[in-house]
Amino acid sequence: MPKKFSELADRVTADPARAARVDEYERAIDEALALAALRELLEVTQARLADTLRVTQANVSRIEHQHDLYVSTLATYVAALGGRLEITAVFPEREIPIDVPAVDEVAAEFAAAR
Numbered sequence: 846m847p848k849k850f851s852e853l854a855d856r857v858t859a860d861p862a863r864a865a866r867v868d869e870y871e872r873a874i875d876e877a878l879a880l881a882a883l884r885e886l887l888e889v890t891q892a893r894l895a896d897t898l899r900v901t902q903a904n905v906s907r908i909e910h911q912h913d914l915y916v917s918t919l920a921t922y923v924a925a926l927g928g929r930l931e932i933t934a935v936f937p938e939r940e941i942p943i944d945v946p947a948v949d950e951v952a953a954e955f956a957a958a959r
Contacts, residue, residue, distance in 0.1 A: 872912070880909045880922065887926050897925040920948040 857863045884894060891905040898905065898921065908914065908922055920930040929952045932943040 869912075883923075884909070884926060889926055894922075894925055898922070916945055916948060917951060920945075920951040924952050924954070 857867055884891070891902045891909075895902045895905045908918060914922075916930075916932070923930045930948050932945055932948070934941045934943055
């Protein structure tokens with residue numbers, strides 16, 4: 846017998862552990878979509894990006910779906926798309942750029958390779 850979606854959703858929200866797993870999964874999807882959307886906006890395929898990064902297409906997919914990335918991995922991904930990663934600490938009264946040497950090194954490496 847089919848069940849209403851609302852009944853299934855109610856069971857998930859009633860169980861805090863289930864609700865937390867669903868929330869974590871949704872956050873991971875949102876983050877994955879952000880990197881994939883950036884790549885697609887620039888009209889770059891995973892295969893082309895993989896060639897630039899000298900990794901497999903599956904590895905690019907893994908990066909795009911990873912919940913937590915190293916700054917150096919993100920900087921490499923952005924640099925391979927032709928950009929530069931900038932990190933800024935945002936406070937109510939001001940914004941402060943954060944100098945991350947690894948980010949600069951990655952950007953310089955990819956700029957030299959182009």
